[in-house]
Amino acid sequence: MLIDDFSNVRKSIKGMLNSLGVSQVFEAATGSEATKYVREQRFDVILCDYNLGKSKNGSQLLEEWRTRGWLSYQTVFVMITAETSRDFVMGALEFQPDDYLAKPFAMDTLQNRLDRWLDRQSALGPINRALDKKEYPAMAKAARELMENKPRYRGWAQRKYVEALVKQGQTTEATHFLHALLDKRDLPWARLELHRIEVGEGKLELAERGLKTLVMMQPNMVEAYDLLAEVQILIKQPQKAQETLSQALFRSPRSIARQRAFAVLASDNGDHIAATGAYKEIVSLADGTMHESSRGYKDVLRSTRTQLQSLDDEALKRRLNKDAQALLKKLICQYPNELDTALFSKAYRAYLADAADTEATDPMFLASIAQAALEQLGELGEASALDIVDILYEKGLTKAADELVLDLRQYHKGSGTFVKRLNQLQAEPVTQEARSHAHKTNTDDIEQYKQKDFEAATRLFAEALEFSPRHPGIILKYVQSSLLLMGRSRLTVSQLDRSLDIVNHYQFERYTNIRDKVIALHTKVNHEQSS
């Protein structure tokens, strides 16, 4: 099958194929046409142009077909690219085609490659047939036979053999086999598979060390970064994991799964700017693909809201608000029939509304959303439910929010993490008012503190912490004034413990990371200036 959006290109390649003796050639101009064919029959070879105009690009097609299991492993998938775009566009993709072909190409090149593909595919036939049927013991057996009988395809057979072992859970055998391979030669893929097994077996430190070496030696191997980030999350180094993923994204930004993993990490790390950026990237990458859904829009809006909550810069806030409003309009327009989306977008409309939108600023509007949510608990997704509850609290509709939380808790009692989040929102409603109250108390405290009335100051800082428990400034001031109080021996042990506890802030690691970087840069600058 030939996939290209230009009919004259298809005609010319088809002409070449015909004169090379290929009689049956299917043509497809768009991704959807190609998808229809690929689901109907098995092709020997698919030649697919990377750039398919407005339709999905070649790698998005390949991804969809592979993940949905529509493309037989017996088919050779060849990506056609402009000569110089290969390393820029294709360098680091998770779904690798079986081969690339640079265009324009001559007939002898095509003939040469066709012979090569068909010979390889016929040698690998028994393995791929077993893989298509998910018969892994047969696949392993076929791979062993190929290794012994056809030295030409030994490398391919070895990879398939490891894949078959891992699929059967025979990790010990796979590990032995990989070690034996690596003793002879350094093979990046074998290292990666070995570390993947180590991660599966919980040997995290070993895997972390190995993966760090691997990405140093093979800096374009994005799968190694992905796995390293997974390990770093498991060993509780979320900042490092975010840094690792950002390196992978620099090399291969077009993976939605990686962008999402990065956004979640950045959001957990409090880096809302990076998170919002990645969520926006997902929306634009998903456009027209199997990944397109209202979820992408919701993620961007949610992340923007978190960002808005922590901002003081009014001009920036207005700009973010405007962006969010535009996105919200698109969401409403593109998914008019999803009940969850309807409730979600109403809540966000109320949240983002300015004074001109009298309908949405009316408390009755929010109350009606709460009521509608109560009546459609089954249609409301967990993420949207949390958004609505949070917005209700933030806008001061505590009673309506409490009612909704009660019913949601009942309805989702199986889902522990969701109920936990609900309880958190209910126990700690961080509303805009609460935040400004904390700000005011904090300002009053500073006066007391300046007047060296540490007892009063400590009390007031403690009060401010009730409203804004994670505000680094208030935490530090509370601890400082407590310690100064201790100087006058009026501090209890429990106050001391609390000081230690809260000063260990969730942003501390981030601070030390930044500090280390600044020190390193400082040394470098000094060094350069002196030399």
Add this chain to the structure above:
Amino acid sequence: MSNPVDMHTIMAATVHDVKNALSLIDNELREVIDSITEREPGSAMKLNRLRLEAGWINNDLVHMLGLYRMNTDIFRPNFDEVLIEDVIQDATSRYQQTLASLGINLGIELEDPDTAWVIDPVLIEGVLANILTNSIRYTADRLDFRVFETDVGLCITLTDNGAGYPDKMMNFMSETPDPGELSFQNGSTGLGLYFCQQIAQLHRQGETQGYIRLTNHPEHGGAVFMLWLS
């Protein structure tokens, strides 16, 4: 342009455009040659010379992009285990027509046709294409690729039957370990060899790393290019 990095990036993008245009020109030329070879062999020969020139320009552009990447630290190899026969075929296929019209015979001989090696196939293909363009210019009427494996690594040689490398070039390669100066003395040929050496050195296994050697054939005196990969 206040920011020099921007300038580099613009240059790199321009080089890419020129390279794409060049590849279209080359393709058109090939089609024209195909259609006139029988009627006008003389013109076809001239056009083939043009294609060879296009190949030279292409190599120079590849070197410029390589310099750009080394400069911006995005020169990163992608290693994979591949069949050496495939790499040599890919490097030679675009020259088949030119070789035929210039009356040059190309031989490819692998001691073991199933030899596979862990290399960056795109970079090595570039090295071989680079050397091939050079050898086509200086050979009499034969070019031979030979591939063999020893205890120290894999060796790919390209031998021609021309007048051989000038002494100055061979000495330069063996005596100065830093080939940077080479580019200034010998123009683009030197730059090409500098890149070949850099790419060979990226291929390492344990303590050893790849390298290139230039010699002349002990019997007929033709140039022998050797690429050792570990």
